[in-house]
Every structure is written in structure tokens, then in C-alpha cells.
Amino acid sequence: MKVLKFGGTSVANSQNILLVENIIKKDASQNKIIAVVSALHGVTDQLIKASELASENDQNYLHIIKDLEEQHLLLVKELIPVLEQSPWLSFIKKHFNDIEDICNGIFVLGEFTNRIKDKITSYGEFLSSNIISARLKSAGLDAIWMNSADIIVTNSNFTNAKVDFEKTEKNLNQFFDENKHQIIIAPGFIAKDKKGNPTTLGRGGSDFTASIIASVLNAEELQIWTDVSGMMTSDPRLVSNAKPITEISYSEAMELSHFGAKVLYPPTIQPVMIKNINLRIKNTFDAEAEGTLIFHNLKNADSENKQIAVGISNMNNIALLTLEGSGMIGVPGVSAKLFQCLSNEKINVILITQSSSEHSISVAISEKDIHNAESTINLAFEDDLKLKRIEPVQIEKNLSIVALVGENMKSRSGVSAKMFGCLGNNGINIRAIAQGSSEKNISIVISEKDIKKAVNVLHEEFFESEIKQIHLYICGIGNVGLKLIQQIYDQNEYLKENLLINLRIAGVSNSRKMIFSEKGISQDQLINFNQNGEESSAKKFAEEIISSNLRNSVFVDVTASAEIPNIYEKLLKKSVNIVACNKIAASSDFERYTSLKSIARNHNCKFFFETNVGAGLPIIGTINDLIRSGDKIISIQAVLSGTLNFVFNNYDGSKLFSEIVAQAQKEGFTEPDPRLDLAGTDVARKILILARESGYSIEFNEIENESFLPEECMKGNVEDFYRSLTKYESHFKNILEKAKNNGKILKYVAEFKGGKAKVGLQHIAPESDLFHLYGKDNIVIFKTLRYSEQPLVVKGAGAGAEVTASGVFADIIRSV
Incomplete structure (x- = not known):
């Protein structure tokens, strides 16, 4: 028996649902299949939006409901044979009338509670699963629809209900004892409390539904079908060279999921992990792709031959709250008090770090919770604040968390040094660090503007050791500059093969024009440089280098300009390496000369000027x-x-x-x-x-x-x-x-x-x-x-x- 879960993008339209049908049909030829489906892509968000508009007395909620109804009616017409459509078209209309009635009530009352939210959002999965079940039956498959809301029992914590596994297991076993069909289609996300009120399972709820069913029935495998070919070594939107992860342990998958890998949500893994059931991430739109297989233990036990890390994940919109003061030192219960007041406000703590002196403690939370967190912490520590034992809570915003994950990190020395070294060499400042005692995860808090650079630097260091990407910014394209550029183009293949570096010219400028390209400037682009480039100045060129914030950046000055060295300090402070043919900086005032060299040292970057004397001679x-x-x-x-x-x-x-x-x-x-x-x-x-x-x-x-x-x-x-x-x-x-x-x-x-x-x-x-x-x-x-x-x-x-x-x-x- 296999449990297959299909996400919103997998069932977004009739074409995608036909792909889902083929996947189910293929697996059903050899296994009993339980297919758990999400709502059509975007439907849940639109139902919430309609409800919110209704609560604000905005009648545009009616347009949203009408559009959603048309979307579902069209799906029935495209998937179900004409002679079988009539009852299903009536089914859709009836339930959208119910949705409209609920929203009308919200409109009159001006109130949109979590209980009502669960009731209205449950329609998305309910409708999609019924349509898909009808489609499979019309195609001659031995399929039946199972109402998950009648099976999964929860408490009454609406929008994030807790499952009663004992009652749920009893209901599931009873259903499967009575139904011997080859294919069962079930809606994800939805459940009911003990009083019969609709509840939902929170973020990643459809995955959770599938995991619960797989766990109770001791399925051979749980498959999560989505729009990507498994978990990746990093977010492919940030890292173009991100690679699929073929195998990963449960604990590693949970770490990656917790810190932002959105393919999988941590609660999903728990039920199947307890039962040691394999979990596989697959791509609906590339069904033959291997995907990612998640094990309790990886097949290869030889840690020396395994990769140090399995992936890098990141979370944005993070705030860092710091509580500090001499009154915290040696005083028991301060941390407990801090976490209790955050817990009372249902504020999730993502990361914790505390100084060994106990003088301060920092927690990372979602940025949306900062005002609530600040007020509740200051209120909880009101007496300590008045007596100056503790300072008012400090808040840093616009931050991100980056996590390097891998079970094998605990058996290798120097992983942290390697991680912090490559970040430091690229001028990425770390605001906070956390590492669990299991050593499976090293998490850091950095500025949000550095996130792309940081993730690429780490990915290059841990997953792309064969080639290091260097971004060059060349100022001056006279005789020397043009010769240099030609040498770079001519020699780059040799450098890739023998030195494992790839030189990419990301920016070029002269006294009049400048051009930039993160993907690299080609020789053809340089031909029309003076016609197509934008107006140049030393200041603008430096600002563009800094704002681009590309990893492993090198600024090359092949001018004799007295103006260009004025930007050296700014670039060095951003950890941009400088190579200067220009003699002005090194022969300027001694104080400035020593200052530039000191800044380079302090910011872990290079300031080289060999060609100031003797051209290419090693003087x-x-x-x-x-x-x-x-x-x-x-x-x-x-x-x-x-x-x-x-x-x-x-x-x-x-x-x-x-x-x-x-x-x-x-x-x-x-x-x-x-x-x-x-x-x-x-x-x-x-x-x-x-x-x-x-x-x-x-x-x-x-x-x-x-x-x-x-x-x-x-x-x-x-x-x-x-x-x-x-x-x-x-x-x-x-x-x-x-x-x-x-x-x-x-x-x-x-x-x-x-x-x-x-x-x-x-x-x-x-x-x-x-x-x-x-x-x-x-x-x-x-x-x-x-x-x-x-x-x-x-x-x-x-x-x-x-x-x-x-x-x-x-x-x-x-x-x-």
C-alpha cells in the first residue's frame, strides 16, 4: 500500500489533474493507493480573502466566490463526460451557495473567527477531492472518495488543530475494513473536532493528512507529489546551481524543513518517522525523475565517504530580540520567564542563543510578531526594567536565518570554521549563531540583504568544490585593460580545469560608460560598450558593485586616475578584493597607504598592487x-x-x-x-x-x-x-x-x-x-x-x- 499526496499546483487545472490520474493509474496496477489531494492552487487563499472582505463590509467578496465557482464548474466540464456532468455541476453550485451564505453571515456580523475560517477553508479540499474522485470513476478506475473530516478527529484549536490519534486510527481502520477499493481519494487539511465542528490541520495540513494515514495503515511508502523534483541542496530561486538531494535522513529533512525548505513541513514527517516508513518527494510534472527518498537511516553507513552537509535552507522576515542586563547573571528562571511570556502570546521562537556569561539572551522570531513580543516582554520584566537590572528589549529587523544541515557534520572537524571563513571572506556579518548539541545544524542570523550572497557562498563551498565563481569589476579599458580582458577570455577554460575557478566579468567601466551583468559580460557586449553602456562615474561604479553584493568579488583598477582610488576604502569595507595597477593609492600619504592595508586585513580581503612597480615582474x-x-x-x-x-x-x-x-x-x-x-x-x-x-x-x-x-x-x-x-x-x-x-x-x-x-x-x-x-x-x-x-x-x-x-x-x- 502506498499513500500519495498531491499539492495545489499538481491539481491546479484539468491538464494537471490528468497527469495525477496517470500517476495514480500506474501505481494502482501494483499497489493499493490512497491519494490525498489539496485544494486547487490558490483556492484556499481566495476563500480567506473573500471572508476577510465580507468582514470589512466589502461586497467584492461576491465576485471572488463567483470566480471560484466558475473555476470549479469548468473543471467538471473538462474532466467528467457530458452525460455524467449534471449531478456534479449541481454539487458544485450547492456548495458554493453554502460558501456564499457563510460569507453573507460574516458580512452581516462583521466578524471572521478562526472557527468560521476553518469551516470556509475546508471547502477547497472537499471540492477538489470529490471532482478528482468522480474523474477516476468515470475513467473506469476502482476508486472511492473518503471524507477525511469524518475520519480525522482533533481538538477544537481552530486553524491548527491537534490530532487525536487513537480515535483517528479507529476510524481509519473501520473505513478500510469496510471498503476494499483499489484507489481511495481523500481531501487533505480538513478534520472535525469531537463535537463535529470543521477544523484544519494548519500549515502543511494536506501533507500531514497523508502522513497520518500512511502511519496508521503502515503504508509501504508515503509520496509527496509537488512541482519540484525533490528537496534541493538550496533554494533554486537563489542558487542557480542547486542540486537535487537523492537521499536524506528524517532528522536532516526535519532540520531543512524547519528552516524554510518549503517542499516539506516538519509535522508531516513525525507520524511516518515513528513508524519508519519511507517518504519520497516527487515531481508531478516530471514523474520519471528520481526525487528525494527520506529514510530513518541512510543506506551508506560510512560517514567518511558521505558529504559533510546535505543542504542549506533559509528563512526571511526574521527579527532578533535581545534581552540583556547584569540582573540576569546567575539568576534562575529568567529564560523560562522570557519563553513563557512569548508562549502565552503564541509567538514561535525559531532560534535561541545565549552568552556564556548569562548576561544576554537572543531569540529569533517572525518579523510580524515583533510589536506584540516587545510589549509582552517589557511588561513581564517591568520591575527589572525599573530597577535597571535588565535593559529594554532590543530589536533588530530585516534579518534572515541561514541553516547548514547534515548529520555527517558531527563527525568532521572544521565545519564551522569553513562555514564562517567563507562568509567572513565575503563580508557577511553574522548577528547570531546557534548549533544544536546533535551538531546536525549550524544556524546563523544575517542581514536580509546578504541572503542571496550568503547562500551562494555556502553552496559553492560545500556543494560546488569543483569550481569557484569569481566576479570581476574592471575599471579602465585602455591598452592594458583590453589586453587583460582578452587574457581572461582566452585563459578561463584553463583556469576552470586546472585551478577550479571561473572568472566572470560582471562589470566594466571607463571614464564615460559602464555596463554590468551578473551572468557575465561577453566579448560581443564589449564591442558596443560605448553605445550601450550607462553613464559612468567612480562613485556610481562602486555603488553598483556594493548593491549587487555578489560573492567573491574583485575590483580591478587599470587606470591612472586620481579619482578611482577614492572608492577603494568603501569597497574594501564591503570585503571586495582590490587589484590595482594604478599607483596613486599606494604612493599617497603614508597614513592613507597603511589605512587601506589595515582595512583590507580587518575585512578579510586582499589589496594587491604588484604591477605598480615593474609591470609583471615579481618585485x-x-x-x-x-x-x-x-x-x-x-x-x-x-x-x-x-x-x-x-x-x-x-x-x-x-x-x-x-x-x-x-x-x-x-x-x-x-x-x-x-x-x-x-x-x-x-x-x-x-x-x-x-x-x-x-x-x-x-x-x-x-x-x-x-x-x-x-x-x-x-x-x-x-x-x-x-x-x-x-x-x-x-x-x-x-x-x-x-x-x-x-x-x-x-x-x-x-x-x-x-x-x-x-x-x-x-x-x-x-x-x-x-x-x-x-x-x-x-x-x-x-x-x-x-x-x-x-x-x-x-x-x-x-x-x-x-x-x-x-x-x-x-x-x-x-x-x-
Whole structure:
């Protein structure tokens, strides 16, 4: 024998009911079937709405009743043969006349009690089950209708009645002794009290009806047929990669159900769990899908091979009430008093957490109950409040509960650390934590605005370990930015396969336009970026990143803008990782530089800027490794400008100095304004950053800059700059000749030693490590405590869009 329950969506219309018929017919060929059905989808809510309108003297209740009547009449016409329709059409009309009479009474009295509510809502299941029973009989099946209200006996707690199992079992056994039909159709949700008054079984009542019947009759299996293919690892509306759960234990299912998994309601499980009856969740619209099988004990007893968690559930519209005060410490009965006053008001406590000092206790309740809860708690503790032993109850709203569930969590260490770590790394603040002694559930209270991000982060951590989703926001799509984007597109398949990460470009901006896409920006979208994007600003770009609140977010700054670094602090405080090619932040005031690094640490995120010096060369990373391993930087000597190295390697007097500079700019080696390179400003910033990363406190204005440019070259715009270079060609030739005459070459050198830094043009002899440096190469020579006799040298291409983009790319990978 099997008990099958079909929900409201499964019986919403004639097409769906025909699917239900096929499912019943297939199972009835091998088993005796009891099918418990809900009201047609939305009917119960509409009956309640009609009653409420009637109680408010709003005659629109009549329109609702008429619409519902038409809906049921149409169902009869579509499901039952014409020659058999007449008695059933009269049946529908009669009962809707009764519904209208009840609502007319509500209209006159202006009163809608729970007792009346139970009577009127019971019609939904009563009507749907009769129509479905008639349909099966007309199709030639051996079916009979059973009135659950005559079978299930309850107390008189209307809208949430408690079942008298002894009398109910007696009634059920008597019915089945007298009726030997192959198929029994029964309405769910409805019952009667001992006086014969209609009652209902509360939330999930139809499931509960099916569970009661299955338990009493010792059914082989209880099946809950709904519109999803079983329980899922998370809410698929929040997590696109949510997966079906094929097997789960009773206790795990109850935990998931309690915390928001709406496929199943906790009271449903109790009767069948006691009898150790299998329960299966199935999809009416995909009957062949395996669904979820719920056992008393899972088949696989080897906990080491089982997944740590089985699912994540969540509840929204939660409020957190906190009672605290020194008068609670060591005083027995405070918690009991708190829960008693909430119980008296029928306020359900969803989660409890108490500090070990007993100084405070917090409870999570539904947000709709907060005003009632606040007043009843303050009244109950009125004397303590007056004497300042306890503070007035504190209320936090707009919260959600997220629960990680799994029996196997109790046998694994580090589950909580893993859970809190991934949430913390994504800037999700936890307001309260609760874990049962059984260790099957770790529940947290968070801000409602973080719910999607939190559930996705946890799902990725516990159920999608094969691929980690990274969301990139790239600011700046000039030469470097475009190269970076292309590298990401080209390399992403490799990263998925080898590093198990998927880089998704979720936002792109330049100084004029910006575009966003949570699903990722394609190469085709970038082509029409300037036409289709919205108006951009640094502030708007940051606000969109924060409001999107996507997990594993990385902001990438490949601009030279002085404005963009102003948003770093805001992003870091939201735990958005930052990768900066832009040197402004790291070379700004020392206080700001250290503040940004401190904020990144405090908010569990990364602030990387390797490409600030040497493009893709591992210079800053090398310093960090030396310092972390206990070494100390004594001095730094470096050629840090690929631009200046290119210029002085190529300037031999055969071409104008201005032509060589223009060539460097054309090949992408210079900043948009070449004066930043030639005046030494860019090099000064770089040596400043290296000194700071080496552990020294130094400001930009403390760096000695020996400029080789005439003062006039620094005036006006870029065009004026090039004209001045041409005008002073003799000046540059003279510098070149002096070096040649001494058998040396020109290099623009940055030096740091004894806490002081300087930059300037130097004559370099052939025996120097700086001499053999060609093209756009950079070199950095470190002398440290460990590298005192033979210095540590880092050398290679230090300029160019391709290598700079690759350095940014490497920082992105490190940041995740």
C-alpha cells in the first residue's frame, strides 16, 4: 500500500489533474493507493480573502466566490463526460451557495473567527477531492472518495488543530475494513473536532493528512507529489546551481524543513518517522525523475565517504530580540520567564542563543510578531526594567536565518570554521549563531540583504568544490585593460580545469560608460560598450558593485586616475578584493597607504598592487616574501621605468630626443602624459612603494628628484611638451655626449638606502649590473641581511600592455 499526496499546483487545472490520474493509474496496477489531494492552487487563499472582505463590509467578496465557482464548474466540464456532468455541476453550485451564505453571515456580523475560517477553508479540499474522485470513476478506475473530516478527529484549536490519534486510527481502520477499493481519494487539511465542528490541520495540513494515514495503515511508502523534483541542496530561486538531494535522513529533512525548505513541513514527517516508513518527494510534472527518498537511516553507513552537509535552507522576515542586563547573571528562571511570556502570546521562537556569561539572551522570531513580543516582554520584566537590572528589549529587523544541515557534520572537524571563513571572506556579518548539541545544524542570523550572497557562498563551498565563481569589476579599458580582458577570455577554460575557478566579468567601466551583468559580460557586449553602456562615474561604479553584493568579488583598477582610488576604502569595507595597477593609492600619504592595508586585513580581503612597480615582474611579491620570512631590506638600486630605459637605450643622437619619446608613447611604454615618466614622478612613486613595502615610513615629498628636463618642458599640455623637447635638443645631446665621453651610458636610476630615497639620471659604467639593460627592461637590485655579499636581482620587461596585463591577471588569481 502506498499513500500519495498531491499539492495545489499538481491539481491546479484539468491538464494537471490528468497527469495525477496517470500517476495514480500506474501505481494502482501494483499497489493499493490512497491519494490525498489539496485544494486547487490558490483556492484556499481566495476563500480567506473573500471572508476577510465580507468582514470589512466589502461586497467584492461576491465576485471572488463567483470566480471560484466558475473555476470549479469548468473543471467538471473538462474532466467528467457530458452525460455524467449534471449531478456534479449541481454539487458544485450547492456548495458554493453554502460558501456564499457563510460569507453573507460574516458580512452581516462583521466578524471572521478562526472557527468560521476553518469551516470556509475546508471547502477547497472537499471540492477538489470529490471532482478528482468522480474523474477516476468515470475513467473506469476502482476508486472511492473518503471524507477525511469524518475520519480525522482533533481538538477544537481552530486553524491548527491537534490530532487525536487513537480515535483517528479507529476510524481509519473501520473505513478500510469496510471498503476494499483499489484507489481511495481523500481531501487533505480538513478534520472535525469531537463535537463535529470543521477544523484544519494548519500549515502543511494536506501533507500531514497523508502522513497520518500512511502511519496508521503502515503504508509501504508515503509520496509527496509537488512541482519540484525533490528537496534541493538550496533554494533554486537563489542558487542557480542547486542540486537535487537523492537521499536524506528524517532528522536532516526535519532540520531543512524547519528552516524554510518549503517542499516539506516538519509535522508531516513525525507520524511516518515513528513508524519508519519511507517518504519520497516527487515531481508531478516530471514523474520519471528520481526525487528525494527520506529514510530513518541512510543506506551508506560510512560517514567518511558521505558529504559533510546535505543542504542549506533559509528563512526571511526574521527579527532578533535581545534581552540583556547584569540582573540576569546567575539568576534562575529568567529564560523560562522570557519563553513563557512569548508562549502565552503564541509567538514561535525559531532560534535561541545565549552568552556564556548569562548576561544576554537572543531569540529569533517572525518579523510580524515583533510589536506584540516587545510589549509582552517589557511588561513581564517591568520591575527589572525599573530597577535597571535588565535593559529594554532590543530589536533588530530585516534579518534572515541561514541553516547548514547534515548529520555527517558531527563527525568532521572544521565545519564551522569553513562555514564562517567563507562568509567572513565575503563580508557577511553574522548577528547570531546557534548549533544544536546533535551538531546536525549550524544556524546563523544575517542581514536580509546578504541572503542571496550568503547562500551562494555556502553552496559553492560545500556543494560546488569543483569550481569557484569569481566576479570581476574592471575599471579602465585602455591598452592594458583590453589586453587583460582578452587574457581572461582566452585563459578561463584553463583556469576552470586546472585551478577550479571561473572568472566572470560582471562589470566594466571607463571614464564615460559602464555596463554590468551578473551572468557575465561577453566579448560581443564589449564591442558596443560605448553605445550601450550607462553613464559612468567612480562613485556610481562602486555603488553598483556594493548593491549587487555578489560573492567573491574583485575590483580591478587599470587606470591612472586620481579619482578611482577614492572608492577603494568603501569597497574594501564591503570585503571586495582590490587589484590595482594604478599607483596613486599606494604612493599617497603614508597614513592613507597603511589605512587601506589595515582595512583590507580587518575585512578579510586582499589589496594587491604588484604591477605598480615593474609591470609583471615579481618585485613587490619578492619583498613581501623576504620580509615575511624574517629578512630585512638594506638597500634598493633599480631602473624602474621601462619608458626611460627604452628612451635612453634608443637615443644615440641620430634621431631627435622628442622622436624617441614619441616612439615610446606610440608603443605603449609611457603614461598618457609622458612627463610623468620623464620628470621622474612615476619612478619616484615606484621607489616610494618599494620602500614602504620594505617596512619604511616615507612620504613622496621626501624623495630627492634630480630632473634632467628643462623647466619649460613641464609647462602647458602634451603638445607643448613635445615642442619644448625639440627646442632643447642640444641640451639632451649634451647629456648624452658627457656619458659617452666617459665610456658610460645613461640610465634613470632609483635608489633607497638608510631610510632615504632619490631618483635621477646617472652615468652607468660597463661593470655595473645596470649597464646591460636593454629595450624596456627593468631591474631591481636588493641588498638584504641574507643577500649582503651577492645581491638579489629581479630583471625583465617592465613596461608594455601585454606584460602589465599579465601581472594584473596574476594578482587577480592570487586574490581568490
